[in-house]
Amino acid sequence: MSINKLPNECLYMILDHFNGFEELIRLSKVSPRWLLVVLLKFSKVKYLQLIGRYSSDLDYIDNGKLWKNTTETLKSHNLTDLFPNLKIVEVPLHFFVSLESYDFRRLINEHPKIKGLIGLYDPVEYGYNLENIEMISSDFKFEFKKIFRPDQLKQIRFDKSLDYTELSQVIEYFPNLKRLNLPLRYDIKKYYGPNLAALKILEVEIVTYPYDEFSIFPFMDSCPNLESAFLHFIHGKDASVNDSIKNFNLRDLVIKQAGHLTWSSLRKILLKFPNLYHLGIRKNKNIDDSHVEELVKLLPKIKLIDLRSCDKVTQKSADILSKYCEKSNRSIKIYYDCEEEPNEWPQLVNTGDRICYGFDFMKHCFYKTWNSLPHLLDE
Template identity: 40%
Template sequence: MSLNDLPENCLWLIFGNSCSLEELIQLAQVCSKWSNLISMRLEKVKYLVRVRPLDHFDYTKIWVKKPTTVARYNLRELLPNLRILTIPCLGPRDQNKIRALVNCNSNIKGLVGLKIDDLLDLKNVEMVTMDNAMFDYKHKFQPDQLKQIRFFSTGTRMRKLHKYVQYFPNLKRLNFNCCERIGYYGPQLSNLKILESYLYGWDGDLDEFYLLDFCPSLESAFIKIAVPYERVDSSIKNYNLRDLVIEISRDEQLNWRFVRALLSKFLIYIILRLEALVL
């Protein structure tokens, strides 16, 4: 029995186990039967990533090994239901391929790796991973357009964070690294559900959980801190928070008084990632 004699459902499982776009394109060239099955496989793809997915059976993700693949093939036809795109590093000659995929494409809702010099039509985008130096974001996005933001550059300025919050008041998810030794003094992030932050520039004079007090609807938070400071304002409660992960970046000590204060502030399941817990 040859491979092509297998039932279509068996072939589908074989093709589904491949998460490489290049491999699937090559397999689709074997025969029309394989091409039709792989087309069905690619119709399920919603995420185009540059890192090999850990779960090969997640049909919604496809991995691109070479950036030139994006320029070589018409991904708008190959991946008709693509929603999230990781922007590859391409030369100026191939940038038109990215524009053809993104511009005027109402299906694309998220971009990873957005840079200040990317000449893209972003009117349909709701989720971005972008450079925090994108000072002209008001020219690239409409007010209240973005729902999720991740700043991939290190050293997000806390003093500028309030400007993004004011311009995008309906943010649902925020991920950033902060290197400034100042607190947040901006408007409330009233609709924020998920917060992920690394406060590596803060010192013992600042409350690392102060920002959470500006997020009344917060449901999940990951806070990574360089120096733990055990002051918590227990007078402000947030009972919407369901899980909180705290990671200490070096060998520091926490005590149970600090943990009890957090429990009184948030009725949640807390995970502490640290090497030493002082009882």
């Protein structure tokens, strides 16, 4: 049987094994029918991401993503027409200053469905239409009030660190943020800015010393509907944690690189979030087997505790927890460092994708390192 007599479904299954971008373009020229099948594959592409800077790989398509090698050009193709459902674009650093960037400039200005950008660099005031953008990962070294409307952005990931004053300005201008990922400096020890009532996911890294003079928790108190948080390099004194202010909506909490956080401080932190379902505490030298039973009593709804990289947590904690669950009729999973980690345990991830599908903290963020957190989550 001639391949041209195959049903469209079979032809699509065959062409779906071809992933090279230029290769698919060549196949699309075989006939109008082949063009339609290739365009169907292109229509499923939602994300444009960059291949490593020094890679020699050519552009290709995989799992709904167009992987772009910045050393190659797409000048001869109209990406807006080829990829009508493109939603998030990672922008090469040279895009704003190089003539090679024409397609990216036109793509962002003309494509009606692009909602997210990764890598927005200075200058952006000249010739770019960003009125449809809702998600941004950027250094923000530009006057964002000249570029975006108030309330426009729903997700922001900062490359540069902010202090509380700068953070207050961002929040006042973008009160509808649902996810915020940023490094914070300790310049101002208390937060007096506006509330961020829409925020669901907060990811914060404390980037300057001394950690003990800084607390993220006053800012978290201004996020009453926060559901998930990832805190990196959290130390903090007891006085900086006001456990009288509760957040009953927080379900997921990761505290990573919490090396010198005492059990007393940790206890006060947990008291702020009585409805936690999932807790990860990593690289803490003070929590040990004796604290596990108290921990689960503090958190009556806890379902999962991840204490990997806490050197003093051992099999004894798992035994204590098993007896406690049997006595209290609860089901709680615990992960800890052991010689033979069971295959069914989720792995802690050191490398991750910059774009993830679904606004799901547990799936895309909980088990990752700080540097592996996704830049943007596609809702």
